[in-house]
Amino acid sequence: MKRIILFIFFFVSISISAQTKYMIYFKDKGIDYKDRLSKTSEFYKEAEKELSSRAIERRKKVLGEDYIDYSDIKINAEYINKIEKKGIEIVHVLKWFNAVSAFLTSDEYNELILLPFVEKIEIIKTLKSESNYSYLIGTIPEGSDKASPNFTYDYGSSLNQNILSDVPFVHDMGITGEGVFIGLLDTGFRWKSNPPLRGRNVIAEYDFVQKDGVTANETGDVLDQDSHGTSVFSLIGGFQNGEMIGPAFNAQFALAKTEYVPTETNIEEDNYVAAMEWLEGLGVDLTSSSLGYSTFDKDQRSYSYADMNGSTSLVSKATDIAFSKGVVTFTSAGNERSTSWGYITTPADAYNILSVGSVTGSGGVSYFSSFGPTSDGRIKPEIAAQGSNTYRVTTSGNYSYGSGTSFSCPIAAGVTSLLMSAYPYLKNTQVREIMMQSASNSESPNNDIGWGIVSALKAVTYPNLRESNGNIVITKAFQNPNQMNLQTLKLHFKGSSGIEQVIAMNYQGGYVFTTNLPQFVNDESIVFYFTYESSEGLSKREPANSEKSYKMYGGKLNIITSAKSEEEIVLPEEYILVQNYPNPFNGSTLITFLSKDNNYAEVEVFNVLGEKIKTLFSGIASVGKNNIYWNGTNDLGESIASGSYIYSLKINGTVLNKKLLYLK
Template identity: 45%
Template sequence: MNKKIILLLVIVTSFSLAQQKYFIFFKDKGIDKSISLSKSSSEYQIAVNSLKEKAIERRKKNLGEEIIRFEDLPLRNDYLNELRKLGIKIVHELNWFNCVSAVVSQDKIDIIRSLPFVEDIKPVKRISFKKDLIQESLLKENNFNLFVNEYGPSFTQLNLSDVPLVHSKGIDGRNVLVGLLDSGFDWKRHTALSTRDVVAEYDFVFDDSVTANQSQDVPGQDFHGTLVFSIIGGYRDSILIGSAFNSSFLLAKTEYIATETHVEEDNYAAALIWMENLGVDITSSSLGYNEFDTGEDSYTYEDMNGKTTIVSKAVDLAFERGVVTFTSAGNEGNTKWKYITAPADAFNVIAVGSVDAQNNPASFSSVGPTYDGRIKPEVVAMGVSVYGALAGTTNDYRYANGTSTSSPIAAGVAALLLSKFPHLTNSQVRSIILESSSNSQSPNNQIGYGLISAKSALEFPNIRQVNGSYLLNKIFFDDSKNPNSIRLHISEDGASFTSYNFNTFKDDTYEFVLPSFSNGKKLEFYFTYQDSSGNLTRVPSNKNYKMFYGLLNILLNLNLSSNNLDYTVSDIYPNPFLPLKNKVVRINYRSSGNESFRLSIIDASGRSVKEISQISNPGENVVEWDGTNDEKILCSSGVYYFLISLNGKQFGKKLVLLK
C-alpha cells in the first residue's frame, strides 16, 4: 500500500514538473488590422461592453471619441475552444497581446505550435522579486504621544515632497481611482486602512477576490503590499497619513513570494488590463523584474529598452488608453546590475527612485539610462526610513527602505494633481510632474528630473479645452499675494508681451480664456503679482513658460524638440490641396519613438473616408495622404477634418480639397 502511494506521488510529481505556463500568441482576431474598425461590429461592441463607464470617460478624455483600439478587441472564442479541447488550462486571456497564458505539458508544445491559428508559443518567465530592506524597529499605536502633528512619523516622508501643504488646501486625492499591483493587502483589519475606499480587489495568483493572506500563502506574503497601500492611502490621525488618502483604490495581488519570491509576468499584464477596464486613473507597482530562476533565461541590460518585456509593453498599452503609470525604479544601485528594472524601462511610465530625508540619493536606488539611452528614473521621492502599516496586526507600523516605498508617494502626488484638475490628460500629468520636479533643468540618470513636489506640480500652469476655447489654469499658494494684482503676460512668436487680467478666481485657482491664435503658434508667457507691501513677484522668476497654441502641454525647462514630451504636430501642407497637381498632402510630427499615431480623415457629413495608423520612429515623422478614400477612389472637393491621436494626445486640423 505504501509503495503504491509512493509510486503515485512520483507519477504526480513528475507530471507536475512537466507542466509549465506559456504564452500562446494567436495570428489574428478575425478582423483585418488595416481595415477601419466598424462600431457596429460585434467585436467592437464586446470591447466597449468590457469597459466600465469610468473607463469610457477616461478614454474619451484622452483619446476623443475613438476609444477602442485594435488591441481591445476580444480573443477569438473558436481559438480558445480549440485549446481547451486539447486539455489546455487557460490561466489569463490577454487581449492586448492577442494571447493567453496557459499551463501546458511538454508533450503538447509541438501540437500547439502546429495549430494554424497559433503565431508563437513562449514560456511565461518566473521572475525574482526582491523585498525592500525592512528596518527591524516596529512602533505600536500607543507609542505616539511623542508626536504632536497629525501625520505622526509619516510627516517626514510627505513633507519632503510638500504633500501636507497641499492637503491643507483641501486637496486629498478624492475622485481619483488608483490601482496598486503588489504582493497582497491585509487592509481590512488594520485601523489605518480599514476605512479606505477599496472599489475592487483581485488575487491574480490564485484567481479569487481575496488579496490578504490565505492558507496557500506563505507568512509575510501580504506584508509588502500592505505597507505600500498605507503609504499612499493610509489614514490614522496623528499616526499615519497617506499621500492621497482620500482616493479610491483597486488592489491586485500579482506576486507569489514563496521560496525564491517568484513573480509571473502574465499576472502583471492581466492585472493592468483588469484595472484599465474598471476605469483606473493611476497605477503604481513596486516591482522590478530582471533575474529569473536557475535554468531559465534572464533578461539582460539590452532588454531594458521598453520594447521587450511583457510588463513594460503592458504599462505602455495602459498609458495609450489614458492611464498615468508609476513604478519603482528598482533597488539594484549597490549590485552588479545597478540599472533600472522592468517595467521602469517603459517609455511612458514614471519610474521613481529613492532619496533620504535630506534629499540625498539612496545608494540602493537603481540608475539609468535605459539601454536605448533614455533618462531613468524620471523622479525621486523619499525611500529611506519610510513609515507604513504592518500586515498581520491592527495597530502596528514599521519603517522600510526601498524604491517600493517612494513610488506610492509619487503616485499620490499625481492623484492630488488629478483630483484638483480632473480635466488633465495622462500626458499632461506626466509632463507637469517632470517639469515641476527639482532637477528638470538638468535631468540625469541618478535622480532623473529630481525630487517630486506636490506644491510645484499643483502650481504649474495647465491648459484645458472647452467648446473650442483654451483655458489656462494657475494656482498661487503664496498667502502674501494680492489677488487683484495678478497679471498674465503673453508673447506671440517672440513679439512684445501683452498683459491680461484673469477672468475667474476660485480657491487659489485662476482661470484665463486665452485669446485666439492660429493652431501651432508658439506662445511664451509669465505671471506677476504684488504682495501686501507692493513688492512685485514674477513667475517663473527668470524664464518664460512655452506652449504651442492648440496643444495642451506647457513647457518650462524641457527642450521643445527633445524627449517623449514633444507632441508637436505641424499644419497640413499644401492647403488648399489639389490632388492632381500636388499629388499628396503632408503632416510632420515629432516623436520619441514607439508611439502610436492614428489619423482619421472626416468629410463634411461626418463620415470617415480614410484611416491611417503607424508606430512612430524617434525624431521627425511624415504622414502623407493622396486624397483617396479607403476604396482608393479620389475624394470629392470640400472641407475635410483631420483628427489625429499621437500617444493618447488629440489634435484637430482642417483641409480644403479642390479638384
C-alpha cells in the same frame, strides 16, 4: 534536407520542459488587422461592454471618440475553445496581446504550434527580484517622532516623508485625493482590519495568483505574503491621524495581487498583464507597482541591459498600452545601485511610465536606488521621493521603518494623485509632464533622480491648459490667495511676433485663477510669466527669477520650463513619421514612426513613379516608438538603384510620406 528538418523538430520537442507556462499568440481575432473598426460592428460593441463608463470617459480625454482600438477586441472564442477541448486549461486571456497563457507539456506545445490560427508560442518569464528588494530596514530617522507643526493633520512619524514632497501644504488646501481612482499591483493587501487602511475606499480587489477575490493572506499563501503590498498601500493612502498619513488617503482604490511569494518574491509576466488589463477596464486613473526585475528563475534567460529599452518585456509593453488609453503609470526604479547590475529594472524602462528613484530624508540619493539611462539612452528614473527610512504599517497593524524604491514609488504616486484630484480634466500626458517639470531637478535632469524630488505644492501650483468650448483656458493656482491683491494678477506672454501682451487673470475662488488664451498658430512657441501685487503692495513675479519663463506651443496642452523634456519620448498625440537617418545612405538606414495606439500599420517604399519597391513593416504598431532598418533592397532581396525614394506610413486611415536618398 528532410533529415535536417526532422532533427531540428525533434530537438525542439525534447528541449521544452513539461509543465511550463507559455504565451500562445493568435494570428487574428476573427477580424483582419487591416479592417478599420466600425462602431456598429459586434466586435466594437463587445469591446465597449468590457469597459466601465469611467474607463470610457478617461479614454475620451486622450483618444476622443475613437477610444476603441484593435487591442480591445476580444480574442476569438473559437480559438480558445479548440485549445480547451485538448484538455489544456487557460490561465489568463490577454486581449491586448491577442494571446492566452497556459501550462503545456512538450507534446501539447508541438501540437498547438501546428494549429493554423496560432502565430507563435513563447515561454512566460517568471521574474525574480533581487534579495533585500523591499525591506532594507533602517534606523529611526532623527526627529521623525516630532509633532506635525501647524498643519490640518498630525502626520506622526510619517511627517518627514510627507513634508519632503510638500504634501501637508496641499492637504491644507483641501486636496486629499478625492475623485482619483488608483490601481495597486503587489503581493497582497491585508487592509480590512488594519487601522490606517480599514477606512479606505476600496472599490475592487482580485488575486491573479489564486484567481479569487481575496488579496489578503489565505490558504496556499506563505506567511506574510501580503506584507509588502500592505505597506505600499499605507504609504500611498493610509490614514491614522497622529500616527501616519499617506498623500492620497481620500482616493478610491483597486487592489491587484500579482505576486507569488514562496521564499522570494516572484511574478509571472502574464499575471501583471492580466492585472493591468483589469485595472484599465475598471477605469483607474493611475496605477502603481512597486516591482522591478532584471533576473528570472533558474534555467530561464535573464534580461540583459540591452533589453532595458522599453520595447522588450511584456510588463513594459503593458504599461505603455495602459498609458495609451489614458492611465498614468508608476513603478519603482529598482534597488540595484550597489549590485553588479546597477541600472533600473523592468518595467521602469517603459517609454511613458514614471519610474521613481529613492532619496534619503534629507534629499540625498539612496545608496540602493537604481540609476539610468535605459539602453536606448533615455533618462531614468524620471522622478524621486523619500524611500530611505519610510514609515509604514505592517500586516499586524504595527508600524516600522523600511527602505527601497518600493516605498518611494507609492509616495510619488500619491503626490501625483493630488494633482489629478485638483484638476480632473488633465490628460495623462499633461500629468506626466507637470510632475517632471515641477520637480526639484527639472533644469538639469540626471540618471540618479531624473527631474528630481516630487513636490505636491509645486505640481498643484504649476500652470496648466485645457480646452473648453473652443477656447484654450490657462489655470494657475496659488497657495495663499489671501496674501495677494486678487485684481492685480496678470499673464504676460510673447509669441512669434516678439511683442509682449498682457491679460488679466480671473479669480475663481479657492486657490484658482483662469483666463482664456488668444488663438495661436500650431507649434508657435509662446513664452509667458505671471505678475501680481502682494497684500502688502510688493511686486511679485512667477517664475520669481526674471531670466526664466514658462513655455508652451500653439495647439499643444503641455507647458514646460526646461528644454530637456522636449527631447523625451512620450506617447505622441498623433501618428508621426520621422525622417530616416542617415540620409543620404549607402548601407542601411533607420526609419522610425511613432504611434499613439495599437493599430495595424504598413511602412512601404516607393520609387518616384509610385511603384512599390519594398514592404518594410506590416502588423500591429507598438505604442510609442517603432524602429525599422532598411538596407536598400527590394521585396526580392535585390539591391535597388541609386536615387530618390518615398517611404510611406499607413495607419488607421492616416497616410504620411517622406523622401530619402539612396547612394551606392
